[in-house]
Amino acid sequence: MKRILVLGGGMGGVEAAISLTHQLKGDYQIDLISNRDFLYVYPASIWLTVGKRSLEDLSLPLPQLAEIHGFNFLLETVKGVRAKERIVLTSTQEHAYDYLIIALGGSKLRPKGVEHTLSICGSPMDGVQIQERFLGLVEQGTGKIACGFSGNPQDATAVRGGPVFEVLFNFDTYLREKGLRDRFELTFVSPSDAPGKRLGAGGLAQLQQLFQERSITTITGKKIKEFTACGVVFEDETQVDTDLTVFTPGMTGNPLLQQSDLPLTAAGFVTVDDTAQVEGFETCYAIGDSSYFEGPTWRARQGHLAEVMARTAAVNIAQQERGEAATASFREEINLLCIMDTGKEGVFVYRDEQREMAPRGAWARWAKLAWEKYYKLNKLGKVPRLL
Numbered sequence: 001m002k003r004i005l006v007l008g009g010g011m012g013g014v015e016a017a018i019s020l021t022h023q024l025k026g027d028y029q030i031d032l033i034s035n036r037d038f039l040y041v042y043p044a045s046i047w048l049t050v051g052k053r054s055l056e057d058l059s060l061p062l063p064q065l066a067e068i069h070g071f072n073f074l075l076e077t078v079k080g081v082r083a084k085e086r087i088v089l090t091s092t093q094e095h096a097y098d099y100l101i102i103a104l105g106g107s108k109l110r111p112k113g114v115e116h117t118l119s120i121c122g123s124p125m126d127g128v129q130i131q132e133r134f135l136g137l138v139e140q141g142t143g144k145i146a147c148g149f150s151g152n153p154q155d156a157t158a159v160r161g162g163p164v165f166e167v168l169f170n171f172d173t174y175l176r177e178k179g180l181r182d183r184f185e186l187t188f189v190s191p192s193d194a195p196g197k198r199l200g201a202g203g204l205a206q207l208q209q210l211f212q213e214r215s216i217t218t219i220t221g222k223k224i225k226e227f228t229a230c231g232v233v234f235e236d237e238t239q240v241d242t243d244l245t246v247f248t249p250g251m252t253g254n255p256l257l258q259q260s261d262l263p264l265t266a267a268g269f270v271t272v273d274d275t276a277q278v279e280g281f282e283t284c285y286a287i288g289d290s291s292y293f294e295g296p297t298w299r300a301r302q303g304h305l306a307e308v309m310a311r312t313a314a315v316n317i318a319q320q321e322r323g324e325a326a327t328a329s330f331r332e333e334i335n336l337l338c339i340m341d342t343g344k345e346g347v348f349v350y351r352d353e354q355r356e357m358a359p360r361g362a363w364a365r366w367a368k369l370a371w372e373k374y375y376k377l378n379k380l381g382k383v384p385r386l387l
Contacts, residue, residue, distance in 0.1 A: 001027045004317065005088055005097040006071075007078050009034025009062050011042070012288035012306030013103035014379065017071040019314035020101075024321065030071040033090060037062050037075050039379065040124050043303055044372045046166040046341060048127040049120060049246075050174045051135055055128055060379055068381040078104060081260040083281050099283045099317050102270060103310065104256070106289040106301075109152060109249040113227035117247040120163045133244045134171065141183060143243045145171060146232055148189035150224065152250030155267035155292065157299055161195055164248055165207065166341050172214045173343030186216045187240050189232055189247075193221040198298040198336065202358035203349045210342065251301065254290055265292045274329040276313040282326070285313035298351060300336050308333045339368040 004024075006017045009032060017032040024030070038059040047053040066073035076090040081102070088095045108119070118126045118133070137143035147168040152158035168188055175181040188195075188211065196207045211218050223235040231242040253268020263271045263279045269292035271279050276291070278284040288306030299305075308330045316326035335352040346364030350357050377383045 001029050002098040002321075003029045003031065003096070004099040004101070005095055006030070006032045006101045006103060007081075007088065008032075008103035008105060008288075008290070009036060009039055009073075010103060010105055010288065010306070011039070011303040012310045013101070014039050014062070014065060015307040016101045016103055016287065016310035016313060017066075018069045018379075019311045020317065021070045023314045023318035031074055031095070032062070032066065032071055033074045033076050033078060033088070033095070034062060035075070035077040035091075037073075039065065041372065041375060042121070042163075043368075043375075045120060045124070045127045046163055046170055049130045049134060049167050050170050050343070051131055055124055058124070058127075060376060065379060078256060080256060081262060083278070083284050084261050086283065097283075099320075100285065101310070101313050101317075102257075102262075102278075102284070102286040102290045103288050103306070104254045104290050106158070106251045106253055106269065107255055109150075109252055111150070111224060111227065111249055114247070114249060116227045116229050117245045119248045120167050120246060121160050121248045130167070130244075130246055137184075137243055138175070138178060138180065141180060143183075144185040144187075144231075144241055145244045145246070146187040146189055146240050146242045147171075147246040148232075149195070149248040150191050150250050152252055152267055155251075155265065155269065156297065157292070157301060158251035158267055158269075160248055160251065160301060161190075162199075162300075162338050162340060164246065165196065165210075167246055168216065169210060169214065169340075169342035172216065186214075187219060187242075188216055189219045189222075189224065189240065191221070191223045195220055198300055198351075199349050200298070200336075200351045200356035200358065202356060203340075203347065203351075206340075206347045206358050206360055210347075251289065257290070262286075267292070274331040275316050275326050276309045276330060277316065277326055282320070285316070287313055295331075295334050296353060298336060299334055302336070302338065304337060305330070305334065339364050339371070341365050341368050 041058045062073045080089040149161040149164045225233045232240045270286035276285045287309035312330040315328040340347040345362045347360045348364040
């Protein structure tokens with residue numbers, strides 16, 4: 001029996017395991033290894049921060065998904081990968097494999113004082129803590145909140161800013177609904193001169209308009225020296241005082257892969273081609289935040305692209321098993337697609353090589369809410385995949 005290992009229980013990893021069960025018919029063992037026993041629906045976690053969702057609302061049990069879709073789930077922590085030997089080391093044992101899909105996600109840079117911040121793109125418990133801290137300030141009736149993000153100088157794609165914008169706008173909407181907005185200071189900070197520029201001209205214009213309409217202070221283009229328990233200190237020694245700092249640093253590769261024999265970029269991501277195949281390893285694939293691939297300068301690390309890469313890898317493994325070349329590519333499906341929710345309406349952002357758009361309205365928010373329901377039902381096997 002041939003064995004396929006999928007490392008990581010996030011959106012990309014789960015989609016890879018499901019896609020493999022659809023693509024491969026016969027004597028195959030498909031094992032998904034993850035250090036937590038649930039799939040966390042990160043795109044909807046913005047609503048956790050303002051108490052509109054619970055951790056349970058955003059968690060789909062991996063043992064249940066494995067049973068529904070016909071793969072195996074192993075609750076183990078990956079410790080190392082020896083691709084030349086086709087071996088994965090975990091907290092409990094060694095696993096030999098015939099094919100490997102790496103979907104372990106990335107890590108984050110650690111600017112000075114980052115322990116004084118919380119990230120919506122961090123662990124699920126970070127989102128819970130943001131909620132507790134924010135609602136505590138609401139109960140107190142006043143507060144100073146800063147939200148922001150930064151990138152990685154070694155990799156222009158290693159940034160995730162959209163969820164930060166959403167959290168900030170949802171804070172604003174919640175405070176307005178409670179009649180407390182005038183008692184709170186909301187500030188957006190980023191060392192980038194034009195944070196959000198990969199959204200395109202329309203998306204950037206919508207961002208700037210939202211900041212202006214909601215009286216949110218913006219501090220951009222200034223390097224951050226450090227974070228403290230009291231706020232954000234900039235390189236010029238100016239400071240923003242905060243009671244809560246929500247910040248997502250630039251991304252870097254998963255540290256456990258540093259000791260592997262896989263090809264890595266300077267930022268630590270596994271290099272792949274358009275088939276999601278790791279360079280030099282025909283039976284190894286990397287997807288989502290674990291990977292690096294060439295493409296348009298505006299390309300972004302998003303969950304839907306991780307799923308596209310997952311399906312591409314599964315098709316290619318099936319092709320290889322039929323004795324064919326791995327030719328399936330995700331190149332034509334590279335786009336930037338997101339709905340930036342504000343708590344009252346949304347901005348629908350789409351960008352590819354031919355066009356870009358960023359219309360705004362309440363309908364966009366309803367579309368994101370509908371996507372959340374669809375995503376959960378689809379993964380639970382209750383509705384078919386639409387795209």
